[in-house]
Amino acid sequence: MPVELSREGFEELVREALAELPAEFRRYLNGLEVRVDDYPDDELMAEWGLVPPDYPFGMYDGPALPDVDTPSDFPGTIVLYRRPLEEWCQSEDELRDQVRRTVYHELGHRFGYSDEGMLDELRGGAGIPWPEKARQAEAARHLRQAEHDLGAGEALLAAGRHDWALDAALASADRALRALLLTWGEDPEAIGHDGIPELLARAVRHDPAFRRFKPLLRLDGVSLDMGEAGASPPCERVRPAVAREAVSCAQDLVAEARQAGD
Structure with missing residues (x-):
């Protein structure tokens, strides 16, 4: 509350x-x-x-x-x-x-x-560095929101709302990356203004295996705005395969964040 x-x-x-x-x-x-x-x-x-x-x-x-x-x-x-x-x-x-x-x-x-x-x-x-306990609490907070966003993305994907599913999956991926980085010792303020490209680059520096999430960079670049007059709206532009890929990436990142926090 x-x-x-x-x-x-x-x-x-x-x-x-x-x-x-x-x-x-x-x-x-x-x-x-x-x-x-x-x-x-x-x-x-x-x-x-x-x-x-x-x-x-x-x-x-x-x-x-x-x-x-x-x-x-x-x-x-x-x-x-x-x-x-x-x-x-x-x-x-x-x-x-x-x-x-x-x-x-x-x-x-x-x-x-x-x-x-x-x-x-x-x-x-x-002279106010983040205490370890506070940083881990912040990681857990981001993970809870990542799980919530992932659930929304999965439900929207199942309902055929592919643009909304993509948006929710990207939000989940962003927060799961933050949870991971905080668990690994990054300062919350240092990553506060990072987007997915910067967060993923930090994750790769910690663990090169995270290069497998490079498709997130492409997915993050998919426009969800209305575009120019006469253009197809996002609900028609975002293909089912794109939404499925985004949700899959988010699922894997949330799983990684859960494992890192255990």
């Missing part, structure tokens, strides 16, 4: 996350406003190209440290979105951890890091 905290309780989690920052980070917080909103407004969602329920956890609005004249005191705002964070997490401990990670993520933007390059460096600088 999603977590529900009072606004005061949620804001306390945010204060805890900020208090954990070492002094060399906190000295760059002068001029920074940190606030909590329930959800981003419609204008921001449109600007980001997002549609509910695909909400972000937070945002940073303001200049980055390399671009200012007085790095010890410059304006900016971090907003954490309370409801998406609560709906994502299954316990207060998980929510506390996700709030902390979101605060650090948005601070990374204030310090000038991009989404792709910021997370490992910021976590290392803040």
